[in-house]
Amino acid sequence: MKQTSLHSKHVNLNAKMVDFAGWSMPISYTSLKEEIKSVREVAGVFDVSHMGEFLIEGEGAVDFVDYLLPCDLSVKVGKAVYSPLLNQQGKILDDLILYKLAENKVLICVNASNEEKDWKWIKSIHAMKNFNCDLQRVSDDFSLLALQGPKSESILEKIGFDVRNLDYYEVVQSDGSIIARTGYTGEDGFEIFCNHEKAKELWDNLMTQGVTPCGLGARDTLRLEVCYPLYGNELTESLTPLDCGLKWTLKSKNSYIGLEGIEGYEPQYRLIKLSLERGIPRKGYKVFNSVNECVGEITSGTMSPTINKGIGLALVEKSKILADHNYQIEIRGKMAQATYHKKAFYNGGHK
Amino acid sequence: MATNIPENLKYTKEHEWGLLEGSTLTVGVTDFAQSSLGDIVFVELPEVGSELSKDQAFGVVESIKSVSDLYSPVSGKVVAINEELSEAPESLNEKPYESWIIKIELSDESETSQLLSSDEYQKICE
Numbered sequence: 001m002k003q004t005s006l007h008s009k010h011v012n013l014n015a016k017m018v019d020f021a022g023w024s025m026p027i028s029y030t031s032l033k034e035e036i037k038s039v040r041e042v043a044g045v046f047d048v049s050h051m052g053e054f055l056i057e058g059e060g061a062v063d064f065v066d067y068l069l070p071c072d073l074s075v076k077v078g079k080a081v082y083s084p085l086l087n088q089q090g091k092i093l094d095d096l097i098l099y100k101l102a103e104n105k106v107l108i109c110v111n112a113s114n115e116e117k118d119w120k121w122i123k124s125i126h127a128m129k130n131f132n133c134d135l136q137r138v139s140d141d142f143s144l145l146a147l148q149g150p151k152s153e154s155i156l157e158k159i160g161f162d163v164r165n166l167d168y169y170e171v172v173q174s175d176g177s178i179i180a181r182t183g184y185t186g187e188d189g190f191e192i193f194c195n196h197e198k199a200k201e202l203w204d205n206l207m208t209q210g211v212t213p214c215g216l217g218a219r220d221t222l223r224l225e226v227c228y229p230l231y232g233n234e235l236t237e238s239l240t241p242l243d244c245g246l247k248w249t250l251k252s253k254n255s256y257i258g259l260e261g262i263e264g265y266e267p268q269y270r271l272i273k274l275s276l277e278r279g280i281p282r283k284g285y286k287v288f289n290s291v292n293e294c295v296g297e298i299t300s301g302t303m304s305p306t307i308n309k310g311i312g313l314a315l316v317e318k319s320k321i322l323a324d325h326n327y328q329i330e331i332r333g334k335m336a337q338a339t340y341h342k343k344a345f346y347n348g349g350h351k
Numbered sequence: 352m353a354t355n356i357p358e359n360l361k362y363t364k365e366h367e368w369g370l371l372e373g374s375t376l377t378v379g380v381t382d383f384a385q386s387s388l389g390d391i392v393f394v395e396l397p398e399v400g401s402e403l404s405k406d407q408a409f410g411v412v413e414s415i416k417s418v419s420d421l422y423s424p425v426s427g428k429v430v431a432i433n434e435e436l437s438e439a440p441e442s443l444n445e446k447p448y449e450s451w452i453i454k455i456e457l458s459d460e461s462e463t464s465q466l467l468s469s470d471e472y473q474k475i476c477e
Binding site: 028031032033217220221278279280282302303305310332 | 389390392393395411413414415416418
């Protein structure tokens with residue numbers, strides 16, 4: 001199993017380690033509840049070095065990424081952009097964040113579970129013609145720490161980072177590191193790509209500042225509270241962005257990989273947000289409408305310690321959605337009345 | 352991981368404990384179980400009066416991220432359930448050996464011989 005540069009630090013902290021996409025990763029350190037609370041109220045740090053990074057450099061870098069991805073590449077240098085990665089049919093291969101570091105330099109950060117698949121796919125697109133840019137797989141070169149929570153800015157300032165002027169979804173290169181005001185928790189926070197030695201030093205500095213180490217378990221619940229999708233759960237290769245709430249990521253442009261699948265496509269599904277007063281929705285539980293028709297199933301579910309309710313996202317067939325939005329979730333053979341949410345279960349405090 | 356295993360109780364390989372008083376077995380989950388599960392946030396209990404056979408799933412404990420079945424260590428009738436757990440499931444984490452889950456009136460007392468001693472259970476936890 002692969003280990004991040006911080007592996008021994010996790011082990012020394014007695015973290016529960018799990019196999020995640022071939023990596024030995026911390027799922028939690030002390031208590032999931034405490035980790036989640038720290039991120040919502042103070043600050044927590046996640047080792048997400050397992051994530052993959054690809055670097056595109058050269059005069060044609062932006063043009064290449066503009067063709068590769070359906071999102072808007074006309075943003076200023078120093079902006080980060082969230083995007084799905086599509087196949088030719090417009091189906092979702094992964095979701096990612098791209099960082100426009102310069103007019104000739106774009107960094108792409110992808111899910112660890114898809115890194116190999118994405119690399120092969122992106123390389124094949126790059127090989128289609130001369131895009132006048134180099135494509136490098138730099139996943140092994142970077143450690144990645146995510147500092148998340150309302151105190152993130154002041155903590156980074158205290159240990160010598162100048163991030164006050166960095167806005168939400170902006171990115172800056174500094175001393176060989178890449179610092180972005182992005183994250184996966186809904187809170188204000190930063191993701192810092194750096195070499196492995198610097199990552200260890202940064203981790204230790206954050207521990208000294210009293211930052212709570214947080215694992216992938218807390219990360220998953222935090223992202224679900226603010227309704228961010230997870231590849232493999234909400235997003236899969238059988239869906240287009242129009243089926244799962246990602247229409248907003250698509251920029252109207254003349255050509256990109258997947259456009260032919262998107263144009264004229266009638267969405268078949270919709271992601272809905274459901275909560276329970278008693279009980280917890282779990283992945284795979286069936287969802288029924290008010291005429292007792294099975295409409296789909298839960299794609300992610302958890303107990304939300306922040307709002308103290310069971311929460312879940314469900315992928316439902318669009319044709320079976322009724323105007324009353326009255327849903328029940330089948331739990332171990334019994335029906336539980338769900339509450340339909342138009343908006344996210346919780347609003348994080350991101351800038 | 353240091354785990355608390357009181358000597359006066361009986362155990363199962365499913366990480367449940369049992370306290371035998373007369374023909375009634377009080378059942379809970381062990382310190383090892385609560386520690387492995389993490390923060391317990393939901394408990395589903397059977398109805399008083401329901402009949403259980405040995406090894407039958409009778410309820411569920413859920414942590415934030417996981418769902419685990421509870422298995423009856425013996426055959427018998429549920430004579431009491433700890434309703435406080437509905438409001439305070441975290442007490443299973445805080446006081447695993449005080450937070451009982453159900454009490455079972457045994458229908459076959461010979462089944463208690465299959466329960467594990469604290470020494471036998473200790474080996475499973477190692």
